[in-house]
Amino acid sequence: MKFTSFYRANFHTTKNLFRLNIRMRDYARAGQELFAQRLLIYTVAFILEAFYYSWVLAVLSMLVLVVSEIFDHVTFRRIHAMKPRDVLAIRANFRMLQIGTVLSAVNISGFAISIALLQGHTTHFMSLFFLLAAALFAVMNNYQIKSILHLRLAIYIAAFLFIPIYDIVMISAPIMSEHWVQLFTSVFVICFIVDCSRVSRGLYRKTLMQMEAIEREHDMVLAASTAKSDFLSTVSHELRTPLTSIKGSLDLIALGAYGKIPERMEGAINIAQRNAGRLHALINDLLDLQKMEAGRMQFSFETVQLAPFLMQTVATNEPFAAKLEVNLILDSVPDSLYVRADSLRLDQVLSNILSNAAKFSEAGGDVRIRVKADEDSARILVVDQGTGLSEEDRSKVFDEFSQLDSSDRRKVGGTGLGMNISKRIVEAHAGTLNYFKNTGPGTTFYVDLPLVEADNLPKIVETVSAATDRSLTPETSLP
Structure with a gap:
């Protein structure tokens, strides 16, 4: 019983790792495809920070971004290069994804918090808007791996809450002030982001389930087609040799090689000869068709x-x-x-x-x-x-x-x-x-x-x- 329980646990763990491998590849593919879009968004945001607030912080954020993107690029290449059943590689690359996620999310959150601190104790439209945009971008494009998405969103949510709470604590803002409205609005936005995350994850899981069902159906159809082809090929080959002998004998009889055919037999011989020819043609056509379908x-x-x-x-x-x-x-x-x-x-x-x-x-x-x-x-x-x-x-x-x-x-x-x-x-x-x-x-x-x-x-x-x-x-x- 202990061995059976251990085997089942190990089987499910391995199966989950294989599924994680598929999700990691989807995540890496999406990350590579969105590189130019991310770079454009970050560049515009850092230009705004440099122009209106601090070029020093903008340059530092850009440097951290470059490091983060290089790290992600290396991780994505490792993911695409790893073997589907290499458990150690899957785990190592997953840890790298976690590190890259923390590095990227902390950089974006730090960027938004730094702007909020430079703005002082006021409303922080720009900071919170950048955080909202980053969270929605993650929800729309990083839904492949649940734990990675939740890690990124947790960092963004912490930044969302930190900005208004920091102002409230530092100035002891009364409940009727704009700072409390900003906090309540942030909580509302967080709930919206979480719900969007749930919907995106649900759609992705549904897509994966449909793909798995299609793959299973494909395997079944392929197996049935192969069995059908093998059966037809075997039957055709087994029939062709005796049928060739039958057809040849009927042709010789019809030509009179074994003596004159009685008039009463001529009709039956002609019918048998004609049907043998049709069967011979059918078998040859079946063999040709099977060769073509098999690529031979x-x-x-x-x-x-x-x-x-x-x-x-x-x-x-x-x-x-x-x-x-x-x-x-x-x-x-x-x-x-x-x-x-x-x-x-x-x-x-x-x-x-x-x-x-x-x-x-x-x-x-x-x-x-x-x-x-x-x-x-x-x-x-x-x-x-x-x-x-x-x-x-x-x-x-x-x-x-x-x-x-x-x-x-x-x-x-x-x-x-x-x-x-x-x-x-x-x-x-x-x-x-x-x-x-x-x-x-x-x-x-x-x-x-x-x-x-x-x-x-x-x-x-x-x-x-x-x-x-x-x-x-x-x-x-x-x-």
Whole structure:
């Protein structure tokens, strides 16, 4: 029992020190940010003291201020440099904060009291106003550490009370004199300052609690996301190998490698072959998505000439489009256009766009591929003549696992990940993927890529984490 009690006490002490570390860092950060503002306020106050009362006291107060600010600067740097779990450093720097607070608060209080003494036994508007300003400044900016704030305010309150009480005692002021009014007013102001301190501390504690809650939620979400990614990655890898074997066997059977297929089996074989292909595509898309979210997607960047690259991509996708009775037409592309790209990944993007364009087109329709370029970038456009996407579809097009539900658009299945992955790939190329509805029928998807000089880029392998930017800006027409 004794050991348990000691452990709990030690645990709570350590936990409190860790929280103190956070508050000390906030205090130090605020102190550094307010340096110029403090210096300006002190300078104006010391100039007023020098001009109206005593330049000697003003110079002395300024020297003490310089010492105090240097001490605080050193303390703030030590706080930012200390390790989060260094208990000895936390305690040592906290003591330095206390010393700096006493030095600064005593200097300000001494400054106000010295003016009051020079004024004589009269009302002390200037002195008490400076003390009020200093106290409010502390309440607004030094609320991070309760004991430090209370220490500073205690010194200011002592000065607040000393000034009117000193006058009352020295001249034996009657209860009806202005000196007693000044004392009662000081007490009222002190109560106001204390209440402001309570409110500021409450707001700061509430903010810290909200931040801790957000951090806990963030950790939980991160853990869930990691578990989800690991699960999908594991399942995808475990499924891909047997599915590849199944798909390969079905393809060989469909080609007649094992003999002629009976007519009664042809339909079932075709259905199985088509679904195996869809599952294979889904698994590949899931693996790509997990690599990107984990920041492990590799890109082999090199100089790519657009003209032959687009010719090859169109030729690769022509058989798929022919099955849907859609024509792919590539307009003339200048030979002088080169981009920095991973040719395999860029081909994946354009193949996805072309396959979608073919799916969404009517039989006998055309899908045209064009290139427009300026001095810095090239725009690859894929123009179809289908029903066209509306602005309401924009949030779905690039989202994960999203499919448009119109019946004429679901004649060929898909994973719902293609455009999301394509957008991430294009952004990893420092480019843009977007679309706009044509003036006539259909939709135009475009890919903007920066141009480079020919053969000036060696092959570079990079690992890129590409995040989807969902803030899309539609365009209405092309020049």
